[in-house]
Amino acid sequence: MSEMRSFSGNGKRILFFGRTKCDASETLLRKLVRYGFDVTYVKSKSRGEKLPEDILWWEGEYILCFRSLFVLPKVLLDKAKVAAINFHPAPPEYPGSGCINFALYENANEYGVTAHIMNEKVDNGEILEVRRFPVSSCDNLSSLLARTHSKLSDLCSDFISDIYTEGGKLIDEKISSSNHEKWNGEARLLKELDALQTISLDVSEEELKRIVRATYIEGYPPKVEIHGFKFYLNQDKS
Structure with missing residues (x-):
């Protein structure tokens, strides 16, 4: 069973999904708590594990998924009154699993990270922001993975700051500014x-x-x- 913890605050209620043995997940959690959000934190260890039984009692404003291995059910996503946001470790050209592997295999000269609204399909919801960066011929899986995780952490951290300062209007603004970005086909398995x-x-x-x-x-x-x-x-x- 995955681990779940709660941190009481006076701000908006956020359900935050991170990953075990991930320093960035812990850093982002500390930022959420420091900003005074009312945080429920769930860590995933491996694919296929079950969500905590009590999670469906949660209600709040935002769900944030950072490197989480869970595919969240629609009944839970619908409980986020403002937005359920996933931070995907790839640009929209690479939805699904193995994104970074296929980018390297195809000799892509550019990669990136994406924040998007979650729905019942994997990597399918409206895109909020994409940040791209170059891929060098010297890059291998380890080097590109490290850079991708760093960029993904920065993206999530900036969203936390923007949610704190701008609130719900942030989502409409992000969707509008990223309406030229589209997912490329079905998510890879x-x-x-x-x-x-x-x-x-x-x-x-x-x-x-x-x-x-x-x-x-x-x-x-x-x-x-x-x-x-x-x-x-x-x-x-x-």
């Missing part, structure tokens, strides 16, 4: 990322380098499958 991480036995050297750049990270390396056995890549750092 985890099985598509798994397929990208599975190396064909007849892979070319060039294709292998693309896959390794896009998917290799400590603890989650790409793999080869032979007769039901899986062999994982171990990069030689000598």
Whole structure:
């Protein structure tokens, strides 16, 4: 079961979803509490875990999701009287899972982060803001992931400040200023990322380098499958 904590305040009621072992989640939580918001905080550990049973009793003004692994039900999203906002670690060109991996695999020269309204579909709601930044040919999964998480944290932090100072009018202003931004197709699924991480036995050297750049990270390396056995890549750092 995921962890849930409450912090009483005199300000707007915010349901904040973060992630376990994420320093940025804790930093953002401290900012919410410091600003006097009435905060309910839920941390996710892994995909597929259940929401706390008491969460459906929550009512308030905002839901904020930062690196959360939960897909929230519509009945909960509807309880946010002003807005339910997700901070997506990719630009609208990459909805769903494995965004950063596919961007690297496709040799994208630009990446980004997105704040958007949540609905019952994944990465589908109205876009509030997109922040883009360049991708270098020297970037790998680790370096781009670190930069993306930093930019995502900055985006969420700025939204917290704006909610505190501007209130509900912020949402309409953000939607209006970002109405040129559109999601690109359906959200990618985890099985598509798994397929990208599975190396064909007849892979070319060039294709292998693309896959390794896009998917290799400590603890989650790409793999080869032979007769039901899986062999994982171990990069030689000598």
